[in-house]
Amino acid sequence: MVETTVSRAAKATSPRVAKRIRGLSDRAIAWIFVAPTIFLLLAINIFPLIWTIRLSFTNYRVNRPNKDVEFIGLRNYERILTDTDIWMTMQATAHFLFWTLFFQVLIGFTLAWLINQKFRGNDLWTTIIVLPMMLSPAVVGNFWTFLYQPQIGIFNYVVAFFTGADVTSFSMIGDINLAPWAIVIVDTWMWTPFVMLICLAGLRSIPDSIYEAAECDRASKWRQFWTITVPMALPFLMLAVLFRGIENFKMFDLVVQLTGGGPGNTTTLTSIDLKREAFERWRTGYASAYAVILFVTVFGLASIYVKALNKVKER
Amino acid sequence: MSSYSVTEPSSRQKWIAGCLVIAYALITIMPLLWIISTGFKTQNDAIAYPPEVFFEPTLEGYVNLFTTRTRQTEEFLQANPPATWYDEIVHERGMAIVGPSRFGERFLNSVIIGFGSTFLAVVLGTLAAYAFSRYRIPLKDDLLFFILSTRMMPPIAVAIPIFLMFRSLGLSDTHAGMILLYTGVNLSLSVWLLKGFIDEIPREYEEAALIDGYTRFQAFYKVVLPQAATGIASTAIFCLIFAWNEYAFAVLLTSGNAQTAPPFIPTIIGVTGQDWPAVAAGATIFLVPVMVFTILLRKHLLSGITFGAVRK
Numbered sequence: 001m002v003e004t005t006v007s008r009a010a011k012a013t014s015p016r017v018a019k020r021i022r023g024l025s026d027r028a029i030a031w032i033f034v035a036p037t038i039f040l041l042l043a044i045n046i047f048p049l050i051w052t053i054r055l056s057f058t059n060y061r062v063n064r065p066n067k068d069v070e071f072i073g074l075r076n077y078e079r080i081l082t083d084t085d086i087w088m089t090m091q092a093t094a095h096f097l098f099w100t101l102f103f104q105v106l107i108g109f110t111l112a113w114l115i116n117q118k119f120r121g122n123d124l125w126t127t128i129i130v131l132p133m134m135l136s137p138a139v140v141g142n143f144w145t146f147l148y149q150p151q152i153g154i155f156n157y158v159v160a161f162f163t164g165a166d167v168t169s170f171s172m173i174g175d176i177n178l179a180p181w182a183i184v185i186v187d188t189w190m191w192t193p194f195v196m197l198i199c200l201a202g203l204r205s206i207p208d209s210i211y212e213a214a215e216c217d218r219a220s221k222w223r224q225f226w227t228i229t230v231p232m233a234l235p236f237l238m239l240a241v242l243f244r245g246i247e248n249f250k251m252f253d254l255v256v257q258l259t260g261g262g263p264g265n266t267t268t269l270t271s272i273d274l275k276r277e278a279f280e281r282w283r284t285g286y287a288s289a290y291a292v293i294l295f296v297t298v299f300g301l302a303s304i305y306v307k308a309l310n311k312v313k314e315r
Numbered sequence: 316m317s318s319y320s321v322t323e324p325s326s327r328q329k330w331i332a333g334c335l336v337i338a339y340a341l342i343t344i345m346p347l348l349w350i351i352s353t354g355f356k357t358q359n360d361a362i363a364y365p366p367e368v369f370f371e372p373t374l375e376g377y378v379n380l381f382t383t384r385t386r387q388t389e390e391f392l393q394a395n396p397p398a399t400w401y402d403e404i405v406h407e408r409g410m411a412i413v414g415p416s417r418f419g420e421r422f423l424n425s426v427i428i429g430f431g432s433t434f435l436a437v438v439l440g441t442l443a444a445y446a447f448s449r450y451r452i453p454l455k456d457d458l459l460f461f462i463l464s465t466r467m468m469p470p471i472a473v474a475i476p477i478f479l480m481f482r483s484l485g486l487s488d489t490h491a492g493m494i495l496l497y498t499g500v501n502l503s504l505s506v507w508l509l510k511g512f513i514d515e516i517p518r519e520y521e522e523a524a525l526i527d528g529y530t531r532f533q534a535f536y537k538v539v540l541p542q543a544a545t546g547i548a549s550t551a552i553f554c555l556i557f558a559w560n561e562y563a564f565a566v567l568l569t570s571g572n573a574q575t576a577p578p579f580i581p582t583i584i585g586v587t588g589q590d591w592p593a594v595a596a597g598a599t600i601f602l603v604p605v606m607v608f609t610i611l612l613r614k615h616l617l618s619g620i621t622f623g624a625v626r627k
Binding site: 037111114125147153154157197253271279284302 | 343531616620
């Protein structure tokens with residue numbers, strides 16, 4: 001902490017006087033202020049996490065409380081990592097993650113760049129574009145099932161109108177080839193504004209003077225875009241990808257309402273699968289091991305990514 | 316433009332950019348407008364082919380959302396003429412209202428849990444953020460990172476032990492349990508956001524207050540709090556929106572008593588399959604407050620969605 005007038009004055013006065021003047025010591029106030037937060041976070045986040053880890057070594061089942069709980073070591077982990085079904089859900093998650101990030105970055109950055117052309121009324125349109133991302137994902141997922149209805153849905157109608165296909169010939173959430181794309185479309189619709197907002201902040205942080213200097217050096221607009229705009233906005237773009245990546249790895253509410261994981265298991269993302277193991281099949285120990293694996297994966301990938309992000313920032 | 320600037324886009328460029336952005340905005344707003352309009356349709360209009368853009372608006376969806384009804388015989392309906400406008404709408408379908416639906420309750424739960432958890436998260440968050448901003452706390456950066464990392468956990472992963480914990484504490488399916496849970500989840504956001512806002516308030520104000528004989532507490536609530544008011548307000552709205560929209564914990568940990576609206580809205584079923592006008596009406600009532608908040612918040616939106624990592 002910077003040496004301030006007050007702390008200097010505090011040092012000069014005797015501790016007893018200082019205490020009378022300021023009531024409580026700084027340290028006491030700091031701890032009184034921080035303690036409730038730390039306590040609640042420990043109770044709601046850390047304690048459950050430790051409990052999950054402990055359960056993951058057992059064969060405990062919530063729906064059979066009278067059965068003896070046995071420690072079975074790493075058997076749950078072994079079974080999960082050798083289970084082919086789980087690799088299927090991992091694949092579905094990877095597909096979802098990759099394509100949502102791809103489209104959101106592409107469209108989000110383009111939109112941000114266009115809005116940064118500072119046309120009149122851009123604030124108003126930005127606000128309208130941002131609306132979908134603030135809504136409840138579960139409710140959004142539910143009403144998109146209505147928009148996706150083959151016979152009556154507006155989505156099929158619009159697609160059919162522009163492509164000439166028969167409206168009833170395809171069902172976005174009933175077809176095993178289309179369903180993985182149905183969830184990508186809705187997620188992209190909902191979260192592109194997020195990437196856009198962050199990119200916009202990145203673009204607005206680039207000082208005009210750099211472009212002026214480039215103009216003096218007679219760099220073409222195209223070259224300015226690739227050598228100034230993109231590299232300077234990149235840390236922001238990467239931050240947006242980090243946030244979206246973590247969120248979409250955890251994705252549950254939107255997809256569970258939209259497709260419920262089906263048809264078959266084509267859109268069963270890991271969180272949905274985990275929910276089934278834990279709260280439908282009630283294999284608590286097994287599901288806990290599953291949860292630990294997911295958490296370690298997110299944490300590991302996120303830390304590697306943050307290292308890369310810091311390198312880009314330093315450049 | 317008074318002076319020529321090389322960085323100012325040409326007017327043609329602006330015009331094209333504007334058209335493209337407006338086109339995207341119109342496409343992206345379409346599904347929302349469609350849902351809002353479906354709320355004012357009859358069941359037949361809602362499932363008509365081709366989809367109807369122009370229709371005669373009715374409040375049937377809203378009436379169905381808030382009531383439960385039974386089919387009645389012609390004689391019964393004639394013997395009991397409709398007393399109110401909503402009775403009349405139901406009567407036209409050959410039904411009578413037998414009571415309120417559960418939507419009102421669920422909506423009220425959302426309000427109670429949303430506001431309760433927001434209040435707690437903001438109060439605790441403000442205190443912690445002030446301490447993190449102004450005092451030397453051992454392992455401060457580690458603590459701050461720990462607070463942030465709690466947000467990385469998939470909700471389902473911690474839901475199992477929370478489910479067990481709530482069951483043994485008698486908190487499952489109670490308002491208090493859900494308020495505590497959402498407070499815990501929202502605290503990370505509120506601490507990070509508020510620390511950013513408080514960092515921006517110059518320390519000199521408090522120092523002046525201390526020299527004038529204020530105690531630390533007085534300086535905190537008479538000097539710092541008023542300065543941080545906008546920040547606190549926007550943080551509160553973000554916490555409220557999160558609690559309002561949350562689904563995973565709500566669907567796993569509540570069933571009857573403390574269930575919020577998001578798990579309830581998809582379960583609104585009509586006589587023949589899902590009653591889309593009623594679902595749309597529910598979604599509209601539920602989503603409109605958030606839209607209003609978003610418009611009010613637009614200046615702080617960026618720092619809110621990135622935990623204060625990016626500010627304009």
